[in-house]
């Protein structure tokens with residue numbers, strides 16, 4: 001296992017990583033069609049979201065460019081004795097590398113790494129059946145200054161973060177581009193926004209990470225996060241934004257809110 005994958009796994013197992021998946025699952029549960037729906041998890045990594053959905057009876061496909069991540073996904077699904085289709089592909093090659101249509105397409109925690117995320121998400125929409133769902137989770141640019149000020153106690157870095165969309169990730173040791181929910185919805189005029197959530201509205205602004213490992217504290221934090229997820233204005237400042245969009249019928253013109 002590479003060092004990056006080890007750091008990724010540690011992040012997933014940390015309280016803040018667990019919250020990311022619990023909250024995504026709770027948000028999606030409000031919108032998903034009854035199982036079995038076909039779910040395509042783009043850049044699905046080691047399959048953490050897809051596995052939750054497979055456990056709920058959905059028929060899942062995980063696409064990722066990393067052989068190591070897909071091997072982790074294969075292992076996780078084998079252990080759970082659940083079926084999965086794994087496709088090794090770069091999202092730049094969509095839609096050719098993956099067959100559609102799917103009832104639900106996920107693009108979770110990936111657009112920050114992509115050279116042209118708008119084009120990739122539009123290609124992803126082409127893989128969704130009319131009326132189907134696109135779920136996008138991404139790092140929220142608005143959270144970056146707050147995180148520097150409160151988590152890192154670094155107001156100078158917070159000030160600098162106000163005027164840039166570039167940031168660094170320690171997990172994958174690379175530079176990434178931050179976005180806002182408004183930017184992403186503007187890229188997708190053929191989709192109707194049916195859910196706008198925040199993931200981790202307060203967790204990243206509590207500087208004491210040790211406290212988050214205390215089960216009683218974490219249980220309270222999780223209850224709070226689940227309650228804040230769709231209560232404006234908290235989603236606007238959460239560490240991740242989570243958008244659920246419905247693909248319109250191409251014959252109907254712009255998609256209507258439903």
Ligand SMILES: C[S@@+](CC[C@H](N)C(=O)[O-])C[C@H]1O[C@@H](n2cnc3c(N)ncnc32)[C@H](O)[C@@H]1O
Pocket residue numbers: 042043044045046047048049063064065066069089090091092107108109110113114
């Ligand atoms: C932060 S991980 C997120 C994994 C998963 N979506 C999740 O949230 O648990 C980012 C994933 O995106 C994949 N990735 C990044 N750029 C990609 C690309 N251009 N095409 C396919 N996969 C990509 C990486 O290999 C990695 O598995």
